[in-house]
Amino acid sequence: MAKMKIYGTPTSPPTRVARIAAMEFGHDAELCQMAWRVTPDELYKLNPAGRVPALEHDGNTIYDSRVIWLYLERLGDSRPSESVRSLSGPYCWREANAATLCYELLMTGMVIRGMEEKPPITEHPYLARCAERRLVLLRAIDDMASQGWLVEPATFGLADAVMICATDALVGREIINIYDYPHLEGIRMRYQTRKSIAETLGEYYPDQKGGVPAH
Numbered sequence: 001m002a003k004m005k006i007y008g009t010p011t012s013p014p015t016r017v018a019r020i021a022a023m024e025f026g027h028d029a030e031l032c033q034m035a036w037r038v039t040p041d042e043l044y045k046l047n048p049a050g051r052v053p054a055l056e057h058d059g060n061t062i063y064d065s066r067v068i069w070l071y072l073e074r075l076g077d078s079r080p081s082e083s084v085r086s087l088s089g090p091y092c093w094r095e096a097n098a099a100t101l102c103y104e105l106l107m108t109g110m111v112i113r114g115m116e117e118k119p120p121i122t123e124h125p126y127l128a129r130c131a132e133r134r135l136v137l138l139r140a141i142d143d144m145a146s147q148g149w150l151v152e153p154a155t156f157g158l159a160d161a162v163m164i165c166a167t168d169a170l171v172g173r174e175i176i177n178i179y180d181y182p183h184l185e186g187i188r189m190r191y192q193t194r195k196s197i198a199e200t201l202g203e204y205y206p207d208q209k210g211g212v213p214a215h
């Protein structure tokens, strides 16, 4: 069987979610670098939404990191780490809400960064709305984590992965000070030693232009 492929870039947070999922479910997926800035036509051919990640496996092309996580969870030959939480387990609705909030956080980053590009839009009601949404979301997710965990203490799942990918991109680009969100900081520290998190961390720096493949 051909090797599982994940299309995206090392700094794309949702691509990282898909790569974390592959590792957590016991697959050795290849990261194939693809970005809309570099090969837009190729990307539209792969995914009509023109977004990464997309996963190619066994004749299937799966878009969207959340669906990729579900696909891998359901795949017969997945070998999940013992501590991985199922999306349909006893905490499924808390997981769904936490994951949705963390995805929304991730998306505010993309909208704001997109508007900052040349020619930059510095004043627009939707930009202000996204900036406000980001702050409210960070507070809400930090509140959710006030017991020292986001969904369930001894396990790791989609919500934790998306929270870490979204906040790493913000922390690494010096957009937020994670010490303002002490509960999230605690959870993030806990996962610093998790292989899938450590091995997929991209290089983030201030004023970074996203979507350009690393050399």
Ligand SMILES: N[C@@H](CCC(=O)N[C@@H](CS)C(=O)NCC(=O)O)C(=O)O
Pocket (backbone or CB within 6 Å): 011, 012, 013, 014, 015, 036, 050, 051, 052, 053, 063, 064, 065, 066, 110
């Ligand atoms: N909901 C999607 C979001 C994917 C997404 O927006 N990816 C960004 C890269 S980080 C992208 O491809 N952006 C291209 C664009 O905005 O045109 C997922 O979780 O996979």
